[in-house]
Amino acid sequence: MNRLEEIAEPFQMADRDFRLELLLEYADKLPPLPDDYTELRDQGLNMVHECQSPVFLMAEVRDGTVHVIGDVPREAPTARAFVSILREAFHGESPDEVLDAPPDALRVLGLSQLLGMQRTQGLSAIYGRLRKQVEEKA
Amino acid sequence: MADYAQPDVLVTTDWVAEHVNDTASVRLVEANEDVLLYETGHIPNAVKIDWVQDLQDDTVRDFIGPDAFANLCEEKGISDDTTVVFYGDRNNWWACYAFWVFKLYGHDNAVIMDGGRKKWVDEGREMTKEKPDFERGSYTAPDAPNVSIRSFRDEVLDHQKKQGQMVDVRSPEEFRGEITHLPDLPEESSMRGGHIPGARNVPWSTAVNEDGTFKSREELEAIYERGEGLDRSSETIAYCRIGERSSHTWFVLTYLLGFDNVSNYDGSWTEWGNLVGMPIERGDAQPVEA
Structure with a gap:
């Protein structure tokens, strides 16, 4: 099973309130941005423009391993949780783990329903950005 | 206040x-x-x-x-x-x-x-x-x-034909028809970009200060009335893409500026932009007549 699908399992079994709790846990555990990247972030590079919140996201591939580097303000916990989930799923894995993951991450995680059709936009863009960067750098 | x-x-x-x-x-x-x-x-x-x-x-x-x-x-x-x-x-x-x-x-x-x-x-x-x-x-x-504060598409069409007053509160890029939706957002997309003919364009967030509070009445009058030529005694319809940003402008016009009759067209661009037979316009709004 793909890492993303493993993470999705508890989400799929959860009701609405428990899904929010799971998301909150992920939002809380996104590590601080490494110092080496704060300059890039502060220059406004690698921002996901489709997202209403200032989401910084980069994927790097070094020695065949994916590195997910992201930063999202605490005022945007949903986007923060989603970036944290992607990091949990793909950081330290092979590029194939990203490229073979389901293309509709939001549906797999049961988030489309939670968010409604109007606010999935930024999150889809975040995921699209990650996959594109891994594909280019792999 | x-x-x-x-x-x-x-x-x-x-x-x-x-x-x-x-x-x-x-x-x-x-x-x-x-x-x-x-x-x-x-x-x-x-x-x-x-x-x-x-x-x-x-x-x-x-x-x-x-x-x-x-x-x-x-x-x-x-x-x-x-x-x-x-x-x-x-x-x-x-x-x-x-x-x-x-x-x-x-x-x-x-x-x-x-x-x-x-x-x-x-x-x-x-x-x-x-x-x-x-x-x-x-x-x-x-x-x-109370549907007096909610407009439906046929009412909006009648209003448009009578050259009624409208405020499109989306971004200028959306208003001009340069973008219809954001990437990866098929659910909210519209077939056509542009705005309802005759609408003025005042992005919703123009009404607030840096600290999140509403601008003063004087400043709001300068934006909506003197700047865009909106008349507070005329019926006004506000819309955006799905009707949420325009509820903010509906609030500003109704309660802060005292417009007599403002309604929110919540079907907004996701409805109008996709309907057969609905007229649209592209580009900037006409200059306000002095």
């Missing part, structure tokens, strides 16, 4: 701080764009109302009906005479949307906390993760929604 047409619809963060424990008569409601933000911390004794989960019924692509509305209120400990104070993220954008739905169902005592969640947080005021549990309220289900 006192200069606004109806200053009583706004309360300050100070007022809210003084009333957080008046839970028998006052209900604080946090309404956010971000579905998870309330869970990270909120004003003590505030309940959450989510615009997708609580206010919409996607099986009919409409707002919840009168009975569901009354039930929602009762669950949140809101009764007919409760003063409901809305606040939220993004300059009270969603707070205004929830406020509009409450007005649609005729709730009298509804106010907005000026400055929203951001101002409260910036002032270093108390936040909690504790979810309050109130005794069930007693709410009389309204007979029907």
Whole structure:
């Protein structure tokens, strides 16, 4: 099973309130941005423009391993949780783990329903950005 | 604040701080764009109302009906005479949307906390993760929604043919028809880019200050009336893409500037832009006639 699908399992079994709790846990555990990247972030590079919140996201591939580097303000916990989930799923894995993951991450995680059709936009863009960067750098 | 047409619809963060424990008569409601933000911390004794989960019924692509509305209120400990104070993220954008739905169902005592969640947080005021549990309220289900503040597509078409006054509150790029939707967003896309012919373009966030509070009446008059030539005695329709940003402008025009007759076209561009036979216009709005 793909890492993303493993993470999705508890989400799929959860009701609405428990899904929010799971998301909150992920939002809380996104590590601080490494110092080496704060300059890039502060220059406004690698921002996901489709997202209403200032989401910084980069994927790097070094020695065949994916590195997910992201930063999202605490005022945007949903986007923060989603970036944290992607990091949990793909950081330290092979590029194939990203490229073979389901293309509709939001549906797999049961988030489309939670968010409604109007606010999935930024999150889809975040995921699209990650996959594109891994594909280019792999 | 006192200069606004109806200053009583706004309360300050100070007022809210003084009333957080008046839970028998006052209900604080946090309404956010971000579905998870309330869970990270909120004003003590505030309940959450989510615009997708609580206010919409996607099986009919409409707002919840009168009975569901009354039930929602009762669950949140809101009764007919409760003063409901809305606040939220993004300059009270969603707070205004929830406020509009409450007005649609005729709730009298509804106010907005000026400055929203951001101002409260910036002032270093108390936040909690504790979810309050109130005794069930007693709410009389309204007979029907007050559709005088809601416009439907045929009314908008009639209004447009009569060259009625309209405000498109989306970004200039959306208004001019350069973009129809954001990438990866097929659900919210429109077949055509542009705006309803004759509409003025005033992006919704033009109405707020850096700190999240509404601009002064003088500044708002300069933007909407002198700047865009809108006449407060003429019927006005506000719209955006799905009707949420325009509920913010509806609030500003109705309560802060005292326009006589403003309604929100919540079908907005996702409806109009896709309908067969509806006229559109591209490019900038015509200059305002002196």
